[in-house]
Amino acid sequence: xxxxxxxxxxxxxxxxxxxxxxxxxxxxxxxxxxxxxxxxxxxxxxxxxxxxxxxxxxxxxxxxxxxxxxxxxxxxxxxxxxxxxxxxxxxxxxxxxxxxxxxxxxxxxxxxxxxxxxxxxxxxxxxxxxxxxxxxxxxxxxxxxxxxxxxxxxxxxxxxxxxxxxxxxxxxxxxxxxxxxxxxxxxxxxxxxxxxxxxxxxxxxxxxxxxxxxxxxxxxxxxxxxxxxxxxxxxxxxxxxxxxxxxxxxxxxxxxxxxxxxxxxxxxxxxxxxxxxxxxxxxxxxxxxxxxxxxxxxxxxxxxxxxxxxxxxxxxxxx
Amino acid sequence: xxxxxxxxxxxxxxxxxxxxxxxxxxxxxxxxxxxxxxxxxxxxxxxxxxxxxxxxxxxxxxxxxxxxxxxxxxxxxxxxxxxxxxxxxxxxxxxxxxxxxxxxxxxxxxxxxxxxxxxxxxxxxxxxxxxxxxxxxxxxxxxxxxxxxxxxxxxxxxxxxxxxxxxxxxxxxxxxxxxxxxxxxxxxxxxxxxxxxxxxxxxxxxxxxxxxxxxxxxxxxxxxxxxxxxxxxxxxxxxxxxxxxxxxxxxxxxxxxxxxxxxxxxxxxxxxxxxxxxxxxxxxxxxxxxxxxxxxxxxxxxxxxxxxxxxxxxxxxxxxxxxxxxxxxxxxxxxxxx
Numbered sequence: 001x002x003x004x005x006x007x008x009x010x011x012x013x014x015x016x017x018x019x020x021x022x023x024x025x026x027x028x029x030x031x032x033x034x035x036x037x038x039x040x041x042x043x044x045x046x047x048x049x050x051x052x053x054x055x056x057x058x059x060x061x062x063x064x065x066x067x068x069x070x071x072x073x074x075x076x077x078x079x080x081x082x083x084x085x086x087x088x089x090x091x092x093x094x095x096x097x098x099x100x101x102x103x104x105x106x107x108x109x110x111x112x113x114x115x116x117x118x119x120x121x122x123x124x125x126x127x128x129x130x131x132x133x134x135x136x137x138x139x140x141x142x143x144x145x146x147x148x149x150x151x152x153x154x155x156x157x158x159x160x161x162x163x164x165x166x167x168x169x170x171x172x173x174x175x176x177x178x179x180x181x182x183x184x185x186x187x188x189x190x191x192x193x194x195x196x197x198x199x200x201x202x203x204x205x206x207x208x209x210x211x212x213x214x215x216x217x218x219x220x221x222x223x224x225x226x227x228x229x230x231x232x233x234x235x236x237x238x239x240x241x242x243x244x245x246x247x248x249x250x251x252x253x254x255x256x257x258x259x260x261x262x263x264x265x266x267x268x269x270x271x272x273x274x275x276x277x278x279x280x281x282x283x284x285x286x287x288x289x290x291x292x293x294x295x296x297x298x299x300x301x302x303x304x305x306x307x308x309x310x311x312x313x314x315x316x317x318x319x
Numbered sequence: 320x321x322x323x324x325x326x327x328x329x330x331x332x333x334x335x336x337x338x339x340x341x342x343x344x345x346x347x348x349x350x351x352x353x354x355x356x357x358x359x360x361x362x363x364x365x366x367x368x369x370x371x372x373x374x375x376x377x378x379x380x381x382x383x384x385x386x387x388x389x390x391x392x393x394x395x396x397x398x399x400x401x402x403x404x405x406x407x408x409x410x411x412x413x414x415x416x417x418x419x420x421x422x423x424x425x426x427x428x429x430x431x432x433x434x435x436x437x438x439x440x441x442x443x444x445x446x447x448x449x450x451x452x453x454x455x456x457x458x459x460x461x462x463x464x465x466x467x468x469x470x471x472x473x474x475x476x477x478x479x480x481x482x483x484x485x486x487x488x489x490x491x492x493x494x495x496x497x498x499x500x501x502x503x504x505x506x507x508x509x510x511x512x513x514x515x516x517x518x519x520x521x522x523x524x525x526x527x528x529x530x531x532x533x534x535x536x537x538x539x540x541x542x543x544x545x546x547x548x549x550x551x552x553x554x555x556x557x558x559x560x561x562x563x564x565x566x567x568x569x570x571x572x573x574x575x576x577x578x579x580x581x582x583x584x585x586x587x588x589x590x591x592x593x594x595x596x597x598x599x600x601x602x603x604x605x606x607x608x609x610x611x612x613x614x615x616x617x618x619x620x621x622x623x624x625x626x627x628x629x630x631x632x633x634x635x636x637x638x639x640x641x642x643x644x645x646x647x648x649x650x651x652x653x654x655x656x657x
Contacts, residue, residue, distance in 0.1 A: 069393065071389075102425050102426045105424050105426050106424045106425060106426070110424045110425070112421075112425035112426075112428055117421070117425075117429075119416070119420070121416045121417070124385065124412050124413060124417055125417075126385070127381065127384075127385025127386045127388070127389065127413070128385050128389040128392070128417060129389055130389060131385065131386035131389020131390040131391075131392075131393070131397070132389035132390070132392060132393045133389070134389070134390060135389065135390045135393035135394060135395045136393060139393075139394065139395075157381075158379075158381045158385065161379035161381060162382055162385070162386075164379070165379070165382060165386065168377070312423060
């Protein structure tokens, strides 16, 4: 019987309870972002992964978090929290408060901690991740790299250059396609010819497919893909079918109410809730709400990041 | 006897030594493996000596630099070669939005020791897309260094400094300099010294006159234009015009402006010559910096010399018409002198 200790956020148990707790933590944190924006306390923007949390949690938990390298994109909060659980570091970063993981310079799209890197340019992280994986292979660390891409990003040529090199040179990298079927407001069918899940196969890259509706099954597939990449020192492609419940960013959802209602039926959190004991469920929900509420309170009390931040001056000459 | 080396020998030796000294150095590029050894032979012999760390790549400049970024973030020291400088546009996203961004936007918590080497410049009849000098497009990008040694610099030493740097560097080589011998010391008619010998990428000061005299004109230039200077300084000497040429190796960020401003104020006449086009360019930036420091101290306006604002033709007589020549620079100097 698990207890409602905050430890379950960082537990390595691959259980429904653990996954549900992490997914709910991501959901609550991102809902806080949207509220804080509406209250005028969040400068700029955020891209939430509300509805897609299972992909982040299931795939990240398949990795060796002590050594593996992760590259993520503009929609990275879920990957970040599944990787390190640092709610305060993320909140402070996005809110421009002291203690943000990148000193408030990076913000929502440009996060870094340990072996976790994100950037806001679509596709550009793919070759970076290949290079990182190659570095780990050359150094004999046993680590692999994982790169998270969206279906919209599959329009970028550099993604295919990266697949070509990764397959050609035997680079240990897992390409994860999080296919939510929509790029900002444009449906996949208006952007892509053919089938996205077969594109890596032409490079001889083994392709795995899974649906985020069942996080435990997705996790099992991710474990198989990660194992193959690590053991065979070659790339793999994991296509995850998922659903974006929220807007691309904030107020830019042009989908119909019927479509959103249909997507809500595919919410993986609901799917897991049905598998959990009601008492456990309440414990987890209370613990997550408390965790996020306290984090928001605490971070909002911190001072704004000072303007003499050192990261802005590195390597800069006489200007 | 490094002064006896040609530019390409100096660069090649530096790559060999860098790989021998540090197992984190890896070299990538198109067609760089032996026996070919790269389009301009800078990497010749490298893949034979270090087969595990020299990679020939598919044609994909964006991913060549992207991979190098990932390697650099994870503890390696990648040196990527782009076969022609013109192809650097395909890697612009990786240089501007990745290499120049990661260390600063992650608040200085990562380093990115990247070198992207590439040959620029015309004069070989390669035509509009294999002859340009596009380095100015990367000048002024914060946190990205642009370095271009001249024939009066120890190019290999500059390359070693770039490889040792924790910051990303675009390293410009000039095609016409490759076969020329480096000139690192004074001769009977040409005084060679460094303005700032201890700098990472020092500035060369060349003079066609001896100590105790003041210059008549200051020429500020870089990279491939330096090939004209031995003959140009001699011709000006014959005309009894004292020329001081200042040749920085760091194009961006610009080196500290004070010694350049002092030299400009001393002669009162400044010509700035560059291989590429002049609009919004390196020379324009240099001139603006000088005006900020030298207002009222110059005898005449600064004159800029560069390629005509058009494509670089393939036919020799047309290419000659578009590119900077010794005569164009000479005429500009005579113009400010009169």
